[in-house]
Amino acid sequence: MIGLFITFEGGEGAGKTTVLQEIYNRLQQEGKKVVMTREPGGSVIAEKIRDIILDPTHTExxxxTEALLYAAARRQHLVEKIVPSLQEGYIILCDRFIDSSLVYQGVARKIGVDEVLKINLFATEGLMPTKTLFFDIEPEEGLARIAAHKNREYNRLDRETLEFHHMVRNAYHELEKRDTDRIHMIDASQTLEEVIDKTWNYVSTVTNKAQ
Structure with a gap:
């Protein structure tokens, strides 16, 4: 049996991580086989790479280098957790995956989407998510949420300019237009309860169809 690979994407402060946790809890309550993981990270080696990438002191x-480190962490995460879980029929909920690299490094870092896609397809051997949820929010609102959330992890991305975050958002919109079958947009400016409900309705439909 092959499982489902559902990724959660969005700009800083979109709330995707909080929503992912709630969806994970609900799937567990339904008795589904489900794994919750994140990128960069998700395995011991990948988490160590995460520490290097997101360390706010690594300004140089x-x-x-950043794009290659993300791809390296993704490869390790894939072989250790994602592929084995899919082979065992699990639903995988992953906080970020290849789309993050395309928008953050490909567009916002101006490396080029095609260049970043190549190294990531090499890392993943062409594996892509079954479905992707894109949590859309104005960068100003997302960054304001981060400023108000004192317990959130502070990382290098929080030091970027507002223009950088607008490029990220625009790039996500372009990806969604190109791949409407896989990418489903959620308005993350709504209340948390509304965002969770819309996400749950979508995930429930996807998982029920797969049964």
């Missing part, structure tokens, strides 16, 4: 990191 080259953009291509």
């Amino acid at each position: 990191m080259d953009s291509r």
